[in-house]
Amino acid sequence: MTDDRTAVVLFTRDLRVHDHPALAAASEHAGRVVPLFVLDDAILSGRNAAPNRAAFLVRALADLRESLRERGGDLVLRRGDVVTQTLAVVAETGATALVCSADVSAYAQRREQRLAGACQEQGVRFRAYPGVTVVPPGALLPAGGDHYRVFTPYWRAWTAATWRERVAAPGRVSSGDLARIGRLPAATDLSGGATSPDLPEGGETAGRAVLARAVRRAGDGEPDLDDLAGDHTSRLSPYLHFGCVSPLEVAHRLTDDAPEQVRQLAWRDFHHQVTAAVPSVATKDYRRRDVEWRDDADGLRAWQRGETGVPIVDAGMRQLLREGWMHNRARLVTASFLTKNLRVDWRAGAAHFFRWLVDGDVANNVGNWQWVAGTGNDTRPNRVLNPLRQAKRFDPDGDYVRRYVPELRGVEGAAVHTPWTLPDDLRRGLDYPDPLIDV
Incomplete structure (x- = not known):
């Protein structure tokens, strides 16, 4: 049952409309949905600046905006501090709810905490939904620990876990009148430097086409994924990183015919649950080893x-x-x-x-x-x-x-x-x- 309330859906690494729990929930329960992406200067600067990802991101945002427009909505774009810009859009639209997809890095966890705190101060409901992994980090815990440290026992737990239900893409996203949409940036607006000449095409449309090819190939028998010259891998990893395809949908569609590719998704979930539990792993040794690195x-x-x-x-x-x-x-x-x-x-x-x-x-x-x-x-x-x-x-x-x-x-x-x-x-x-x- 929808009502006249407004919900802002903050997109981050989930640039799709299919199997997007946060977008689906907002579309079901709010009369007005404001999709938002913030070009976060903290991510687009310093060591995070990556021209290849910037080029892919720009195409993915254009594709997402088109998908939302086909459903009666639009994608609001802002640039700056993600919390400041998001709460500004919440205020501009009179939103009473803010939803997003949960993520695992130290930065993502701090962002979620800041959003939750700011929403609480302003009386806005906030919720972070699953969607970045097949099994949410923290859903599987070993006895006496906060995360799995070894893959094999994690794999056993992962294969025995009950996955959440996939959600359909909303048939309609009613954004109403939006005073300021924001223009799509060029890749050079986001990151300087050379890009690779043979980059994959960004966006959910391209990602779903790559997934469809992977499903067709798997139906003919799973090839040797380690064959370097054969290049039989799915090539889905860029689309998984940006959330242009749902990892849960990939797992469901490949689970019968491509078990080794599904195992790779479990490895992805494994590393995500390690990072969620130990965010310092991004820069510090997870396990201390007596290793003397050379300056070469x-x-x-x-x-x-x-x-x-x-x-x-x-x-x-x-x-x-x-x-x-x-x-x-x-x-x-x-x-x-x-x-x-x-x-x-x-x-x-x-x-x-x-x-x-x-x-x-x-x-x-x-x-x-x-x-x-x-x-x-x-x-x-x-x-x-x-x-x-x-x-x-x-x-x-x-x-x-x-x-x-x-x-x-x-x-x-x-x-x-x-x-x-x-x-x-x-x-x-x-x-x-x-x-x-x-x-």
Whole structure:
């Protein structure tokens, strides 16, 4: 039953209309719904500035605005401090309720606390709904603990959990007359610097098309997700990061035919529940290890550019620069090379990934980096992913390397992984560096 009350729906990392619990609740219970997105200067500045994510975000906002307009509403845009701007819109519209989706980073938790406090002071109802993960962080707790520290027992609990019901996209979003909508920004308004040339298209429309392709492919049998050259991954991670697709809907639609992809969603939830419980994991070691990191500016720079002389590592790093995305197996290999072979602090690697990854978020990016570095949730902290063995196993014919390292396209077969072993006359003609270290 709706009434004449107004509710503001604050969008953050949930840029969609399908399976959006906060939007659905507001549309059901309030007569007027004001969708709002605040371009938060705290996120768009400093180390968080990321041109690739800015480009994706702008397209996602345009797509969200179009979806809302098709339903009779609109998307209000503001820029500045998210709490100040949100409460200003609440006051402008006479709203009596504010809803959003709960998130897990330290910043997101502080934002939610500030919103709740400000709403309480002004007599406005506030509620944060689930929607960023399949299972909400904190819903699954081990005996005697506030979160799961190891994935396997979490996976067992996750698979046994009852998921919430998906909610349909509202048929109508009645926003009424809005005095000031706000213009859509250009990507350059949000972040300076170069963008990757082959970025995915942002937005829910594109995300649902990618999901539909993943469902069709899964129906033919789940391929080997670790096959680097085959590139059989769903490519859904940017859309999950920005909430252009619902992780719960992805899990439901893939659970029968693509169990390994659903397991990856459980890993995503696992890292989110760790971050929710220990927000400092974004910058500090989750588990203290006796690790002495090396100050190797030249090695770090070569790694960032994909010029380490180790082809499988360079291919992954160049894929990142070209696409703003990297195959998951390549992420593990490149991260292991930096932290375990070069002995460079994981934070330097995570910062570079944050700069370029469209799907870069605190929970997944940092969780995986710490897992590889041996400071996180890996039960084998001394694990080293030897790049040559990884290349032989997951790119046996060298096609992945040749795709991203043009200097080596003339090298046939698996020899592409060890160009330093080629005869001197062939090696000199490659214009490819010697390996930084003996691997």
